[in-house]
Amino acid sequence: MRFIVYIFIIFAFINYAYAANEPNAAVQKISLAVDHAPPYSQINQNGEVSGAIVDIFREMKKQLPFKLELVGCPFSRCVRMLEQGEVNAMGGLILTPMRQQVMQFVTPPYMVLTSSFVFYAREDSQLQINNYDDLYGKKIAIMRGAVHFKRFDEDDELTKIAVLTESTAINLLLKGRADLVIAVEDTADHAMSVLNQPANKLVKMQYRFNDTIYGYLALSKQFSVTPLAQRVDALMKTMAATGQLNTLIAPYELPPINEQALSF
Known part of the structure; x- marks a missing residue:
């Protein structure tokens, strides 16, 4: 596996170096959509955007x-703009067959979390969710457009309240307008500390x-066929294979990309 990774680095670097040195290459613009999902991507009160992606x-x-x-x-x-x-x-997207039809995913993923989708309730609610069937009849706040796990996403008998942000979902819960909030445990625990x-x-x-x-970088279908997009794809692979990507995501307490993810 390690030998294959090294060979891949060489070919990706050759492709990138050739493209980067094309004569008279015009400087183009890449528009990157960033949602407010601290600490991995966030927008502060002054409109400044930051995060891993x-x-x-x-x-x-x-380099480009x-x-x-x-x-x-x-x-x-x-997501809709993409x-x-x-x-x-846009970064931090979970790959699904439906999304693959309308956007191009760049491999490998830059976020790899071995975590759980968990449900939060108010401490004073006395709710007990011990199995999946206990979710029926409960109002569950979700982030609009987000992907969770297959059974949950495809279950039309559940009562789901779609909101724009995870913070709004938690506020609905605290105000008693929702019974539960679904979230990725690792990111939710970290985000709540950042958002106070x-x-x-x-x-x-x-x-x-x-x-x-797995959280991926995704490109619009229109942009993905351009030479610049192909360079971004090649450079992303090189950054992952050389460990540079791990250095960039480390400050956000994201785990390093493993060999299994590199093989995607």
Whole structure:
């Protein structure tokens, strides 16, 4: 496996170096959609955008000739803009067959979490969710456009309340307008500390769905066929294989990309 990775690095580097030295290459713009999902991507009160995917693209800018436009938007709006080609790229997306039809995923993923989809309730609610069937009849706040696990996403008998942000979902829960919130355990626990959410007022339910969750960079279909997009794809692979990507995501407490992810 390690030999294959080294061979891959060589070919990716040759492809990237050839493209980067094309004569008279025009400096193009890449628009990157960023939703507010601290600490992995966030927009502060002054409208400044930051996060792991932003750091990755800023590093790419040092090696590829493009201007970077950061577009802050709610998650569902970001996804829709990517699908419609209104922005070129977005990070942190879970790959699904449906999404593959409308956007191009860049491999390998840069976020690899061995975590659980968990359900939060208010501490004073006395709710007990011990198995999947206990979810029926409960109002569950979800982030619009997000992907969770197959059974949950495809279950039309569940009562789901779609909102724009994870923070809004938690607020609905605290105000008693939702019974539960679904979230990725690792990212939710970290995000609540960053957002100063009152985690002490919430309790995790016993039922959870364990999974390995991969977060990808995705490109719009329109942008993905351009020479610049192909360079981004090649450079992303090289950064992952050489360990540079792990260095960039480390400050966000994301685990390093493993060999299994590299083989994608």
